[in-house]
Amino acid sequence: MMDNIIEVRGVKTSFEERIIHDTLTLSIPKGSIYGLLGPSGCGKTTLLREMVMLQEFSGGEIEILGHKLGKIEYKEAMELRQQWGVLFQSGALFSSLSLKDNIALPLVEYSDLSAAMINEIVKFKIGIVGLKQEDANLYPSQISGGMRKKAALARALAMDPKLLFLDEPTSGLDPISAREFDALILKLRSLLNLTIVMVSHDLQSVYDTLDKVAVIDNKKIIYEGDLKNILSVENKFIKTFFKGMGRI
Amino acid sequence: MHYSSLDIRHIDNRLSLKFRGELTLYNLAKYQKDIDKLDFDKEHGVVLDLSQLTFLDTAGSIFLYNLKKKLQSNSSLHVDLLCDNSEVIDMLELVMAQKIKFKDILQPRKVGFLENIGRIAYQNYLLFLSFMVFIGELFAHKMYYLVSPKNIRFKEIAFEINESAIKAFGIVALTSFLIGLVVAYQSAHQLKMYGANIFIVEVLGISVLRELSPLITAIVIAGRSGSAFTAQIGAMKITQELDAMQTMGFDPYRFLVMPKIVALMITLPILIFVSDVMAIMGGMVVANLELNITTNLFLDRFSDVVALKHFFVGIAKGPFFAFLIAAIGIYRGMQVRDDTQSIGFNTTKSVVESIFAVIICDAVFSIAFTNLGI
Structure with a gap:
């Protein structure tokens, strides 16, 4: 069981009468970059939010790093939260703190490190995501969208998590920054030995980075596996989305 | 062309x-x-x-x-x-x-009068339930505070005390001074007709200490800090900052909610004290100018006829009002959905509801204290 870092078993979700997920099952292997794909409104982000305990599911079970989320204790949940990093679509940096303080926040709260040591770590994280050291004192409102994503990634990486969740990491970025971001994610995976789960709409990024994908459509998983065999599935979304893949 | x-x-x-x-x-x-x-x-x-x-x-x-x-x-x-x-x-x-x-867009079904009433009643019932859930969470976290003082976020509390109370000293003092002035001025006119000038001290002392100061302070703070709580938490919700906190394991109740409530509960009694002092001072100015009662005479009589219990009744209301204002402000902030319009809607609601709750609470206190003979 240890080679799968996340197991989703028969998860059901419904908002009042509207059913979003009908028994989803998937498994995310350790060390992989795993993509959740599907047409808009199919519930990719909802599933991601369920994985990071922001939303409750109505049936089934999700197991992350050996913790079952269905009936998780408060303390256990708090411990689990320190083992992952989450990058939100808009970055969600704390607007009242500078970039440096945003990245330092988890370290200040959860570790007994000295201020000087934390400063070193923050500098390293800023460097590793490709930000300049002189940007560290800027506030989230003063920087561009691409920088905000990088800073949010640095914050997600602050505690050296084993697991990273990315919600549309390249959306809102220009193509050049998006490709840089893809390269950054690949670099980080090999450097830090991460498992990455992402929701994406960016075909190039899907093709460049993902090892394994799950496609959700019509409340179900219609495909799970690598990208090579994906066109064998008869589905409108897959046919349209991956039509251009041969050319890339 | x-x-x-x-x-x-x-x-x-x-x-x-x-x-x-x-x-x-x-x-x-x-x-x-x-x-x-x-x-x-x-x-x-x-x-x-x-x-x-x-x-x-x-x-x-x-x-x-x-x-x-x-x-x-x-x-x-x-x-x-x-x-x-x-x-x-x-x-x-x-x-x-x-x-x-595309088929024709379905027209939404018309909702009848009775159905509408039912729907609104049910929505309000759900709202009440969710507020109870919120209060429950609050008490659970209060317990957490009591288990170990290590869990108390002193830094955040200090920040909130400065933000929502110390910065409000000026406006509370000025408002109270003017209220004292106005109440004294209106009473002075009536009292002069009966030659009962000296009773201005009782009129002011009891009404200000018992009722006016706590209410005025609570209303100013509800409008000033309660609305700020709603807007701040609402905006954090829209920008996903609350979600980010949660995934990082920073419980918003511990980091945002409890410090605000505790800070306001500590400072509202102090603000009521400031308001007491300022309102009585306003009254003294009018007594001096209109009724020829010197400051010395006023203060002598004040300590003779106004019992200390009135002061304590007023101060004791402080933490209760503070809890209502902060809890409603924060709860409304958490009710904000993903659109900016709901920030405005919930901020309005938060101020209206917290002032209403304060007045209801005051009425309950008034009846209780009178029946208890306090």
Whole structure:
């Protein structure tokens, strides 16, 4: 069981009468970059939010790093939260703190490190995501969208998590920054030995980075596996989305 | 400049509608009027001639599609479309494809009067339940505070004390001073008529200490800090900052909610004290100017006739009012949904509801204290 870092078993979700997920099952292997794909409104982000305990599911079970989320204790949940990093679509940096303080926040709260040591770590994280050291004192409102994503990634990486969740990491970025971001994610995976789960709409990024994908459509998983065999599935979304893949 | 027109004439026993130039949303209405005047029942056949059409936009295309459909529904009529411009044909096909795909948008079902009342009542019931859940969470976290003082976020509490109380000293002091002035001035006029000048001390002392100061302070703080809580937490919710906190394991109740509530519960009694002092000072100024009661006389009589219990009753209300204001402000902030309009809606609600709650609470205290003989 240890080679799968996340197991989703028969998860059901419904908002009042509207059913979003009908028994989803998937498994995310350790060390992989795993993509959740599907047409808009199919519930990719909802599933991601369920994985990071922001939303409750109505049936089934999700197991992350050996913790079952269905009936998780408060303390256990708090411990689990320190083992992952989450990058939100808009970055969600704390607007009242500078970039440096945003990245330092988890370290200040959860570790007994000295201020000087934390400063070193923050500098390293800023460097590793490709930000300049002189940007560290800027506030989230003063920087561009691409920088905000990088800073949010640095914050997600602050505690050296084993697991990273990315919600549309390249959306809102220009193509050049998006490709840089893809390269950054690949670099980080090999450097830090991460498992990455992402929701994406960016075909190039899907093709460049993902090892394994799950496609959700019509409340179900219609495909799970690598990208090579994906066109064998008869589905409108897959046919349209991956039509251009041969050319890339 | 393109010359656009619609020529209507009969050719070979059939009606010909010849569109020239452009057919766009700018000249549609005029053509529609001309076409409405025609009586198609008398015709044997219709030709829609688009051969001279140079440009067709989507509005024009929808217009043509609807016109053709209307004519075709008349079975005795033979309709032909003449067109050789490929751009025009593409545009027509685009609209056709869309029209076939989309059925009419469903009209929302009309809701009856009784159903509406039921729905609103049920929504309010759900709102009440969710507020109870919020209060429950609060008490659970309060316990967490009590288990170990290590869990108390002193830094955040200090920040909130400064933000929502110390910075409010000025406005609370000024408002209270003016209220004391006004109450004293109005009473002075009445008291002078009976020659009961000296009773200004009782009038002011009891009304200010017991009721006016706690209420005025609570209302100013509800408008100032309660609304700020709602707006801040609401905005954090929209920008996903709350979600980010949660995934990082920073419980918003511990980091945001408890510090605000504790800070306000500590400082509201202090603010009420400030308000007491300022309102009595305002009263003293009027007593001095209008009723010729010197400050010394006022203060002497004050300590004789105004019992200490009135002061403590006023101060004791502070933490309760503070809890209501902070809890409602924060709860409303958490009710904000993903649109900016709901920040405004919830901020308004938070101020109105917290002032209402404060007044209800004050009424309950008033009855309770009177019956207890305090």
